[in-house]
Amino acid sequence: MHDHRRLGRELGLFDTDPLMGAGLPYWLPDGAVVRHTLEEYVREAERAAGYRHVYxxxxxxxxxxxxxGHWDHYSDDMFPPMRLGAEEVVLRPSLCPHHALIYRSRSRSRSYRELPLRIAELGxxxxxxxxxxLGGLTRVRSIQLNDAHIFCTLDQAVDEARAALDLIARAxxxxxxxxxxxxxxLPGEGGxxxxxxxxxxxxxxxxREVLDESGVDYxxxxxxxxxxxxxxxxQITDPAGREATLSTVQIDFHQPQRFDxxxxxxxxxxHRPVMVHRSVIGSMERAVAHLVEEHGGAFPAWLAPVQLVVLPVAEAQYAPAESVVREALAQGLRAELAGPERGSLAARIRxxxxxxxxAVIGERESTDGLAAVRLRDGRRPGPVPVGELLARIAARAAARRGALWE
Structure with a gap:
């Protein structure tokens, strides 16, 4: 059973420090790569779905x-206000009030022809x-949320919410x-x-109409x-069977009314628009925590912090191995060199x-422009021309699905 709190630290993805404080993890280089790749993925998926991004x-x-309404209904979960002169400012607990203001900046002149207006932000x-x-990446105090708000007519609300649910399924x-x-x-009792x-x-x-039309059990x-x-x-579950919410879709009549x-x-x-809230992969913190546990650190090739490691057998192959790494980087791959200074070849492979x-580079490979390929799943396709290897890796990463080698 994989626990992201242990494995994430062992893999050098994130860590914490008492001087930063509880619930405030920092991202190490490999973790930052995973997070950045996720951010790029979701931004592109949203762009293709007609979203416009804001800050x-x-x-x-x-x-x-x-x-x-957050102050009346949610202030227990908010940080105390900070006084700036005669004003009080607050660290935001949510992005939706800010996006309502962005919509309202042109509310008097917005036409029905502009709707649905899809505003997204990773904030x-x-x-x-x-x-x-607090613990690991799943419960933190600073959250990087993949959030979006769709302002639409009442007639568009079901289609927009259903499209958001479809986007979640594809992700x-x-x-x-x-x-x-x-x-x-649904709501419970109380204020x-x-x-x-x-x-x-x-x-x-x-x-209910969205769920019924989507054909999912709920x-x-x-x-x-x-x-x-x-x-x-x-809802998702971790290896221990604990359940958590990762993605959400909401239909909101309240805030359009409050912000007029x-x-x-x-x-x-x-007319008054409807506000559809949705998050495709939730917070970066919870998404990465779940992916660490789901894959045991063996991320899909497109998401892996390092996609290719190049291993020269001896010092004599160091320069050809460096050349392979440079070519891989030039093609947009994430590649590293693991030379003899890191130990025996067997230790570096482990x-x-x-x-x-x-990609193991021995005497024959360096002479013939080849790489002896080893896959994470244990297969060894054999010596392959370096150009073919890099093209294969790039193609598998771009596809985002499928086996490592086909």
Missing amino acids: SPVLGKRELYELS AMYRSEPSGV YADLGIRAARHRLS KYVADPALWQRATALL EEARGEAAFYGPKIDV LRYIGADGAR AARLVPYQ
Whole structure:
């Protein structure tokens, strides 16, 4: 059973330091590669799906979160305000108020022809988590969230939410993530939730329609909704069987109302948009933690921190091996040299056991422009021309799926 807290440190992906504080891990170079590759993947997937990317500040005035409803319903999970002169500013607990303001910046002139407007951001948010629940990358205080908000007409809401669910399914297939179940998260009792029964009924009915049209089995869960509306949660499980939410899709009538968001309809009148919240792979922290545990550190070739390690048998092959690494880097691959200074060839091969591709360069290989290929799964395709090897690796990485060698 793989535990990302142990394995992530052994693999040099992340670590913590008491001077930074609990729940504030830092990313080491190999972990940063995995995270950066995930970020590039999801940005490109969103771009192809019609999203426009933005950046917004990690701070907001307290009044912003009072307007959004976070201050009344979510302040226990927020960091205390910081005073700047006569103002109080807060580390944001969520990106949605900022995106509502971005939409509102042109709310008076937005036309129905601009909708759906899909705004995406990979941005930081902060949660004041109790020390007792913090651990590894799954429960942290600084969260890098793959977030997006779709502003659309009521008639578009189901299609947009269903498309978001489809985007999540495609990402899971590419990443090798298995969804444990889909959950329709509904409100519970108490003052945690916005008191507007009609709002909840409308949003819940639409999400049921999304789930039914998507053909996925789902279960209802009371007390798991966001404070402003119901949501679809895509649940994952870790090797110990513990369940967590990775991805979400929400339909929100509350914040468009609170921010008085509008668009001009075909009839020339002003109408209120619907706000669809969605996160394809959730936070970078939780996504990487799950991928470490799911793959045991043996990441898919396209996601691996190092895709190719080049191993010269002896000092005489050092220069040809360096040339292979330079060629691989020039082709956009992540490659490293593991020379004799790191020990015997057998020891270097064992140390690189999680790297998808190993290229051993001996006397014959260096003379003939070949590489003796070893795959992570134990296969040895034999000596291959260096150019062919690099082309194969690039093709497998670009495909994001399939065996290491076909």
